[in-house]
Amino acid sequence: MRGIAAAVLIVIVAWITGVLTRTFLSRVVHRVTLKTAWRWDDALFERGTFRWLGRMVPTIVIQFGVPLIPGLPANIQQLIVDVATALMVLFAVMAVSSMLSAIEDLYRQGSGQRSIKGVMQLLNLALFISAALVIIVSFTGRSVGWMLSGIGAMSAVLMLVFKDTILGFVAGLQLSSNDMLRVGDWITMPSAGADGDVIDITLYTVKVRNFDKTIVTIPTWKMISESYQNWRGMSESGGRRIKRALYIDAASVHFLEDDELASLTRLRLLREYLGVQGDAIARWNRELGDDAECEGNRRRMTNLGTFRAYVTTYLQSHPDVHEDMTCMVRQLQADEHGVPLEIYCFANTTVWAKYETIQADIFDHLIALLPEFGLRMYQQPSGHDVREVLVSAAPGRAE
Structure with missing residues (x-):
């Protein structure tokens, strides 16, 4: 009876100390953490570090109280102590694990941009493996060296089991370090x-x-x-690249006549180009002398080249085009789809929706302005085009 009474008393004491510890940690410590300006104590409390530490107290009471129970067989006493030790180790490991999680939270909330979650998971894995070894050793009575020698013999199996862990750890180190x-x-x-x-x-x-x-x-x-x-x-960088081509119908490319040049001078962005280029071409042609009578010897402006100059000036003066990044208009090799005129510049935003709006506005303007230069976009014949041809070729249609 004395043994039973002592055992019940130890259980009651362990339960009471556990309740008191949890109450102290949940109320007193929590109030203290709220009053301090530090963030680490709040993170530890939120992750439950103090709660796991509080659960260790009853196991300690049982470990020291079991030997005081009279008449308890030695094997039963040892088993209870081993179980209490295993629980204490488990609670300690859980406390350290929650502490690692709190460190990760503080790092993520701070200025840390690189992820350390993989490293923390690896530390947790090593922590739980070590705890498992300690618990097994405490139950079996074997030495840690004996356990490690057994693990060495199973290295091939362990390599297979932890293959993803090893690969993930190595990959995580490379991703983080670089x-x-x-x-x-x-x-x-x-x-x-x-x-x-x-x-x-x-x-x-x-x-x-x-x-x-x-x-x-x-x-x-x-x-x-x-x-x-x-x-x-x-x-x-603050800018996103625009790289898209306008496919010009090669049949619409021609030399500009005087009336066309006069019409294009109405475009403000072209006036300086037309003046400088016109003077340079006139000077070149004057130097030809009698050879200037042949049109093939004279220099003349083309509608495509003039349009390219207009697009360049338009992009350089556009408020939504990044002025410190590459901006150019280039003519690519002509193919079966016409003459590609590529716009290469950077929008001054990286926001996807704004970028698409800027890009669309630029090309809307340029496509609508092509007829001013006598140019046409290349477009494969559609059903509407075929129908127009058939209607125009129908007998009796007036021209």
């Missing part, structure tokens, strides 16, 4: 179907939220074994 990937980066990885923002980087996976709001999960090791495009440089 600053290849951060949470918030926009990446494009066609092989994985990823085109969106990185929302999480862990030891095993990288999560990407695509622009259609789907989530793509990519193994971390794949980020160093396969290529992907990171748009961070574009976001940090």
Whole structure:
């Protein structure tokens, strides 16, 4: 009876100390953390570090109280002590794990841009493996060296089991040390179907939220074994590239006549170009002497070249085109679709919707202005074009 009474008393004392500890930590410590200006104590409380530490107190009471129970067999006493020790180790590991999570939270809330979640997960894994070894050793009575020798014999199996962990750890180190990937980066990885923002980087996976709001999960090791495009440089530069071509119908390209030149002088952005270029061409032609009578010897302005000069000036004066980045208009090799006139410049924003609006406004203006230069966009015949030809060729149609 004395043994039973002592056992009940120890259990009651352990329970009371546990309740008192939890009450103290949940009320007193919480009030203290709210009053301090430090952030680390708030993070520790939110992650439950103090709660796990409080759960260690009853196990300590049981460990010291069990030997005081009279008449308790030695094997039962040892078993209870081992179980209490295992629980204490588990609670201690959980407290350290929550502390690591709090450190990660503080790092993420601070100025840290690189993800350390993979490193924290690896530390947690090592922590739990060590705790498991300690618990097994306490139950079996074997030495840690004996356990490690057994693990060495199973190294091949362990390498297979922890293959993804090892690959993920190595990949995480490379991604972090070379600053290849951060949470918030926009990446494009066609092989994985990823085109969106990185929302999480862990030891095993990288999560990407695509622009259609789907989530793509990519193994971390794949980020160093396969290529992907990171748009961070574009976001940090403050400008996004516009690279698109207008396909001009080659049949509409011609030399400008005097009346056309006179009409184009109405365009404010062309006046300086027409004046400078006109003087240079007139001077060239005068120096030809009698050879100037042949039109093939004279220099003349073309509607396509003049349009290219207009587009260049238009982009340089556009308020939404980045003035400190490359801006040019170039003519590419003509093909079956006409003469490509490529616009190459940078919008002064990286916001997707604004960028698309700026790009569309530029090309809307240029396409609508082509007839002023006597130019036409190349376009494959549509059903409407065919119908117009058939109607115009119908017998009895007036010309």
